[in-house]
Amino acid sequence: MEALKLAYADRDTYYGDPKFVKIPEDTLLSMTYAEERRAQIGHDASLDFLPGKIDGKVGLHPSKADIVRARKIDDILMAHDTTCVDTIDKDGIMFSSTPSGAWLPSVIAGDTGIPLTERAQSFLLVRGSPNELAGGKRPRVTLSPTLVTAPDGKPLFALSTPGGDNQEQSLIQILFNAALFGMNAEQAIEAPRFQTRHLVSSFDNHAMNPGDLLLDDRISPQVMQELSGRGHKIETRPRTNSGAAPVLIRVTPAGVFEEGADPWYNRQMQAW
Numbered sequence: 001m002e003a004l005k006l007a008y009a010d011r012d013t014y015y016g017d018p019k020f021v022k023i024p025e026d027t028l029l030s031m032t033y034a035e036e037r038r039a040q041i042g043h044d045a046s047l048d049f050l051p052g053k054i055d056g057k058v059g060l061h062p063s064k065a066d067i068v069r070a071r072k073i074d075d076i077l078m079a080h081d082t083t084c085v086d087t088i089d090k091d092g093i094m095f096s097s098t099p100s101g102a103w104l105p106s107v108i109a110g111d112t113g114i115p116l117t118e119r120a121q122s123f124l125l126v127r128g129s130p131n132e133l134a135g136g137k138r139p140r141v142t143l144s145p146t147l148v149t150a151p152d153g154k155p156l157f158a159l160s161t162p163g164g165d166n167q168e169q170s171l172i173q174i175l176f177n178a179a180l181f182g183m184n185a186e187q188a189i190e191a192p193r194f195q196t197r198h199l200v201s202s203f204d205n206h207a208m209n210p211g212d213l214l215l216d217d218r219i220s221p222q223v224m225q226e227l228s229g230r231g232h233k234i235e236t237r238p239r240t241n242s243g244a245a246p247v248l249i250r251v252t253p254a255g256v257f258e259e260g261a262d263p264w265y266n267r268q269m270q271a272w
Contacts, residue, residue, distance in 0.1 A: 001196055001213060002041040004169060006050060008199035013051035013059040016130025017138045023130070024054045045231035047210045060128045082162035084145065086247050088257060094158040096145035122202045142202050144168050148175065155251050163244035165202050166195050170244035178250050185250040185260030192216035195243055216242065240264040
């Protein structure tokens with residue numbers, strides 16, 4: 001959870017359209033930087049917004065006053081339009097996609113019937129930010145369809161999910177479940193997950209919920225109590241309201257294709 005907080009702080013500080021800004025990806029993806037950031041993780045929950053230093057300096061990001069002032073819009077009022085498609089053929093060619101961004105009410109382009117995307121709301125009105133609104137510029141988006149291959153190029157995983165700022169969080173947990181913890185595709189998806197909203201929201205008023213930690217109600221009370229004691233602001237939710245609806249294709253060492261999908265998503269949609 002603490003690693004996610006640091007990663008999102010870097011996202012909210014350094015990511016933007018690469019045609020307009022230079023993203024320090026060589027530093028952000030280096031082991032040296034990872035070791036520096038790991039040293040900032042302690043036993044207790046951090047309530048701070050902590051982007052890392054690039055060349056000794058911290059980049060421009062929304063101020064703490066801006067973050068605190070922004071009001072979080074209730075999740076039930078947010079758009080829930082995103083879907084995902086993942087497939088693999090007999091030759092191992094993988095495809096992953098996360099179509100999104102034309103939820104209603106939308107502006108239609110003339111008489112074409114084509115709705116314009118609402119993704120411009122993901123821009124920031126923070127002068128100098130890499131994600132600052134500008135003409136011809138693409139906003140930083142949450143969409144994160146994912147392909148994983150072995151060092152020799154052989155396919156291993158295809159996965160994606162709806163969920164806004166929860167996409168990367170859900171996918172990395174599912175990937176760990178399947179790649180590190182020995183679960184099959186369906187087990188990896190059905191396992192309880194957690195989510196942080198300790199980030200600058202990509203939507204609505206770009207609010208932040210410092211220390212916020214959403215936990216699946218199947219997680220043991222003992223674990224919840226310990227996390228609460230470390231300073232996390234705990235909320236629980238049922239498996240039918242996980243904030244995501246992931247799918248996963250896993251290629252086993254024997255070359256068998258396993259597929260998994262969220263069995264509770266239809267109930268989640270009915271609740272909305």
